[in-house]
Amino acid sequence: MIEYRPLDEDHRKAFSEYVGYGFTPESGPVDFDPTEDDHERMQLGARRGLFDTESAADDPLVVCLHHWFDALVRGDHHPSPGLSMVASPPEHRRKGYVEELLARSLAEYRDRGDRFSLLWPFRYRFYRQFGWETASARHAYTCEPSALSFARDRLDEAGSFRPVEAEEYERLASVYDAMAGRYALSIDRSDDWWTHRIFTGWDDDPYAYVWERGGEPRGYLVYFVEGSWGDRSMRVRDLAFRDTEALLALCAYLANHDSQISELSFTLPTDVPLRDLATDPEELDCELSNGPMVRLVDAHETLPALSYPAADEESVTLAVEDPLVDWHDDPLRLVVADGTPTCERVPGADPDLSLDVGTLSQVVVGYRTASDxxxxxxxxxxxxxVATLDRLFPRDQPYVDTGF
Known part of the structure; x- marks a missing residue:
């Protein structure tokens, strides 16, 4: 019999070894270090595993980690766990255990009243077969610091930078919240997340600087400097800005490292026109990359929990194809009248359309419209x-810059 349950103190070693082998096999077997496992970063999230109750050994078959996030969808925050650290040793692979773990995880989310599941995949096609779909895109920039020097010429002297310590994270959080409020699926970060994930590194902690104008935080950068003299790079872990002026201030700050740094790397939402602002956009290498994947947990519970445009009555009956769970077996009828939704299961009804849960997830969060x-x-x-779905679920701009 297969059992899904939380990992306890006796499973710390197995969790560490599975994750190490799963994500950094090139490092070779690493002895379990309980001190490292006690690191505050490692204490974030809830560990789960599958167990064979008929086995004499009490080692998990596969493990994972759940982060209890809230994410912004249609103007409101909804409980949307982040799934990560899915790992199993090679002797337990190709036996369906990961699929079972994902199904049991969704059942736990459903019992908790969670609406969406987010994950950063090691491979998109792997999780697509289980109902997750691409949820956002981002621009990944790589350039020399001098490529951003245009910002110095466009910025006045009214603002200033200063370093920030972890205990001052709320000054950064106010900027993050202002920027995150413009993007669907942005994650509402907890105090512990700021302290132990944004301001804390594995070996060395990052630099953090805030740009203030009139005493108000307007933008910030959190970054690492890597390499050695003559070949140093700066990797920006986190950044946010309230407006274009603050973005220019961040760019000017990065440009001022041209005597120390050979290469910069950072990411921005796709609607931020950095190349249009640049004097020479060809100096900015820009790659369009996918963000995390998203999946509806239970459409019957999630659809009536969302906000909708206030309009005349709209209705649609959906058959949701789900490869992982059975609670989407019956068609659903969604009715929205003056912005107020209701949703009911209608067994045996003829649906207006059939679509897989991943496609519906993309429509619901606004990454793709039904017309797209x-x-x-x-x-x-x-x-x-299609027109009804477009009215109910207009396009939005998802962007997730929180790694987990």
């Missing part, structure tokens, strides 16, 4: 049904 997906051949429905 119809053009891509991923959604087959009459034009009036």
């Amino acid at each position: 997906l119809a053009r891509l051949g991923r959604l087959d429905a009459p034009d009036d049904v």
Whole structure:
């Protein structure tokens, strides 16, 4: 019999070894260090595992970590766990244990009343088969510091930078919240997340600087400097800004490291026109990369919990194809009247359209509209049904810059 349950003190070693082998096999077997496992970073999240109750050994077959996040969807924060650290030793692979772990995790989320699941995949196609889908995109920039020197010429002297310690994280959090409020799926960071993940590194802690104007935090950078003299790089872990002026201030700050740093790397939302601001955009290497994946936990519970445009009554009946759980077996009828939604299961009803749970997830969070997906051949429905979905779920701008 397979059992899903929390990992306890006796499983710390197995969790560490599974994760180490799963994500850094090139490091070779590493002896378990309980002191390292006691690090505050490692205490964030809830550890879970699958166990064979008929085995004499009480070692898990596969493990994972749940972060109890809230994420912004349709203007409101909804409980949206972050799933990470899915790992198993090679002797337990290709036996369906990861699939079982994912299904049991979703059942736990459903029992908790969670609405969405987020994860950063090691491979998108692996998790797509279980119902998760790409939820956002971002621009990853690489450049020399001098490529950002244009910002110095456009910035006045009214603001100033200063270093920030972990106990002052709330000054950064106010900027983060202001920027995150503009993007769907942004994660509401906890105090512990700021202290132990943003301001804390594995070996060395990062630098953190805030740009203030009139005593008010307007932008910030959290970054690491790596390498040695002549070949140093700066990797920006986290940044946020309230407006274009603050973005220019951050760019000017980075440009001022041209005597120390050979290369910068940072990410921005796709709607931030950095290349349009630059004097020579060809000096900015820009790669479009995928963000995390998203999945509805239970559409019947999630759809009526969302905010909708206030309009005349709209209704649609959906058949949701789900490869992992059975609570989407019956069609759902969503009705929205004057912005107030209701959703009911309608066994045996003829749906207006059938779609997989990953496709529905993309529509719901605003990453793709129904019209987008119809053009891509991923959604087959009459034009009036597509138009109804477009009105209920207009396009949004998802962006997740919190790694987990």
